[in-house]
Amino acid sequence: MIEEYLKVPASTILLSASQTIYMVAVSLIAGALLGIILAIILVLTRPRGLFQNNTFYFVLNTIVNIVRSVPFIILMVAIMPVTKFIIGTRIGTTAALIPLICHIAPYLARLFENSMLEVDEGIIEAAQSMGATTSQVIWYFMMPEARSSLILALTTGTIGLLGATAMAGAIGAGGVGNLALTYGYERLNMPLMIATVVILIIIVQLIQSFGNVVAQRFRH
Amino acid sequence: MIIKFDNVEKTYIAKSITVNACKNINFSVEEGDIFGVVGYSGAGKSTLIRMVNALERPTSGKVTVNGEVINELKGSDLRKARKNISMIFQNFNLINAKTVYENVAMPLILNHTPKEEIKKRVKDILSFVELSDKANTYPSNLSGGQKQRVGIARALTTDPSILLCDEPTSALDPKTTDAILKLLLKVNKALNVTIMIITHQINIVQKICNKVAVMEDGHIVEIGEVKEVFAKPKQAITKAFVSTVVDEDIPETIFASSAAETKNGKILKVRCLDGNVCDTFVPALREMFSANIKTLFMSVNEVQGSILTIIGLHVTGSDDQIKEVEEYLGKVYEYKEVKL
Numbered sequence: 016m017i018e019e020y021l022k023v024p025a026s027t028i029l030l031s032a033s034q035t036i037y038m039v040a041v042s043l044i045a046g047a048l049l050g051i052i053l054a055i056i057l058v059l060t061r062p063r064g065l066f067q068n069n070t071f072y073f074v075l076n077t078i079v080n081i082v083r084s085v086p087f088i089i090l091m092v093a094i095m096p097v098t099k100f101i102i103g104t105r106i107g108t109t110a111a112l113i114p115l116i117c118h119i120a121p122y123l124a125r126l127f128e129n130s131m132l133e134v135d136e137g138i139i140e141a142a143q144s145m146g147a148t149t150s151q152v153i154w155y156f157m158m159p160e161a162r163s164s165l166i167l168a169l170t171t172g173t174i175g176l177l178g179a180t181a182m183a184g185a186i187g188a189g190g191v192g193n194l195a196l197t198y199g200y201e202r203l204n205m206p207l208m209i210a211t212v213v214i215l216i217i218i219v220q221l222i223q224s225f226g227n228v229v230a231q232r233f234r235h
Numbered sequence: 236m237i238i239k240f241d242n243v244e245k246t247y248i249a250k251s252i253t254v255n256a257c258k259n260i261n262f263s264v265e266e267g268d269i270f271g272v273v274g275y276s277g278a279g280k281s282t283l284i285r286m287v288n289a290l291e292r293p294t295s296g297k298v299t300v301n302g303e304v305i306n307e308l309k310g311s312d313l314r315k316a317r318k319n320i321s322m323i324f325q326n327f328n329l330i331n332a333k334t335v336y337e338n339v340a341m342p343l344i345l346n347h348t349p350k351e352e353i354k355k356r357v358k359d360i361l362s363f364v365e366l367s368d369k370a371n372t373y374p375s376n377l378s379g380g381q382k383q384r385v386g387i388a389r390a391l392t393t394d395p396s397i398l399l400c401d402e403p404t405s406a407l408d409p410k411t412t413d414a415i416l417k418l419l420l421k422v423n424k425a426l427n428v429t430i431m432i433i434t435h436q437i438n439i440v441q442k443i444c445n446k447v448a449v450m451e452d453g454h455i456v457e458i459g460e461v462k463e464v465f466a467k468p469k470q471a472i473t474k475a476f477v478s479t480v481v482d483e484d485i486p487e488t489i490f491a492s493s494a495a496e497t498k499n500g501k502i503l504k505v506r507c508l509d510g511n512v513c514d515t516f517v518p519a520l521r522e523m524f525s526a527n528i529k530t531l532f533m534s535v536n537e538v539q540g541s542i543l544t545i546i547g548l549h550v551t552g553s554d555d556q557i558k559e560v561e562e563y564l565g566k567v568y569e570y571k572e573v574k575l
Binding site for chain 2: 135137140141143144145146147148151155156159160163233235
């Protein structure tokens with residue numbers, strides 16, 4: 016019945032959904048790991064940071080800014096040689112992971128950095144006065160204090176990533192966004208377009224609510 | 236001595252303007268002291284106390300703590316030294332995402348102490364600060380006084396020899412302040428911890444410190460035993476601080492009417508740190524001298540177990556008679572003439 020109404024085979028819809036989930040999940044995990052590492056480095060090397068290094072901070076900060084300013088669709092095309100080198104092909108769902116990670120990691124790094132900078136300097140000072148090592152300061156003081164905020168940042172990042180996957184259709188990655196574009200928009204299939212958009216809206220709402228609930232649980 | 240400052244200077248360079256936070260600091264804190272540093276904001280007290288655990292390092296000079304020049308230590312040596320110098324803060328600086336138990340256990344967790352040992356130590360220390368029932372509470376559910384108790388407990392877990400207190404009661408109401416001061420006194424006496432407190436509240440110094448340094452503009456302008464400094468404050472700033480807790484102003488109406496009463500008389504203000512002299516001081520003077528001596532004002536204050544009495548006298552008579560009294564007071568007490 017759904018197939019008749021939307022005028023696409025159920026298998027196409029399922030495939031698109033699984034492609035989106037795959038792209039979001041993998042690039043989120045990789046991007047978050049990379050993002051938190053970059054954020055920690057930024058926080059440590061920034062002026063007045065625990066390992067202040069002006070040159071290093073300037074270079075990394077600039078790279079993060081540059082990557083963030085490139086529109087995703089351009090980024091995808093621009094780093095194709097890198098994608099080819101790592102994945103072995105320039106197109107397809109897996110090939111889209113590389114630009115997605117490159118896109119989301121600096122974005123998350125910036126959000127995570129802000130979360131960590133919100134931690135009261137007094138708490139860092141207390142940690143130092145106890146004789147904590149730098150890694151202990153990060154692990155036992157900064158991270159727990161920033162936890163709620165980090166989770167909200169991750170939520171924002173996930174939603175941004177979901178938006179970016181829609182554009183990945185341009186390099187043949189498929190996904191729900193591509194479904195809406197090719198089958199819905201280009202074939203003038205209004206019901207399909209509306210259905211996919213509504214589903215995306217619902218998914219975004221769910222992600223945001225989930226993030227809020229988890230962040231609230233960690234707020235004491 | 237447990238803490239010693241030798242020719243310590245600290246300057247900051249902010250946007251090409253050099254700020255002298257501490258200038259020519261020389262003093263020492265003895266074991267068992269409760270040493271107060273008092274001054275207005277911006278006087279350099281924060282910088283001073285942070286040089287004791289090397290959160291700040293002097294531009295020149297040296298700070299010796301427990302026999303080690305702390306400003307020359309780095310890395311693991313510094314971390315090891317810091318475990319013996321604890322610190323509590325005006326804003327408590329507790330980890331809000333962790334329970335009271337976890338906060339207090341933190342210094343031991345950092346030391347990789349075995350879990351069982353941590354459990355026992357935290358239990359003991361929480362009962363010492365009277366917070367045993369709050370172990371599983373989060374800081375946001377505690378009052379300010381309770382938060383500072385957690386701060387103190389956390390500071391004591393590693394059995395430090397020094398406790399640095401950065402404005403420990405400035406965020407608390409007067410009643411809670413008294414309770415925290417009592418606890419600090421208990422820490423000093425029962426656990427033999429040397430305490431250094433910086434504050435802008437001179438009443439804290441009056442209540443628990445045995446020694447005090449007054450800071451102004453990066454300098455220590457006055458330093459000594461609390462009772463001596465309270466009895467004979469020398470600098471204007473010290474006098475201003477002391478006068479906020481020791482009432483020494485002769486009420487104006489009384490002053491004015493006495494001054495108008497007779498031309499040949501002087502109003503003298505005497506400070507004595509002599510035990511209780513309320514009953515005996517003026518009668519004794521009257522017996523000794525023929526001048527007419529009237530009491531205008533008297534304030535009796537407790538400072539570190541001594542009684543500081545400030546007496547306003549109206550002495551009338553001939554010039555010689557008045558001079559006699561002044562000579563005697565000058566020899567035995569601290570006094571000054573007060574004029575309108």
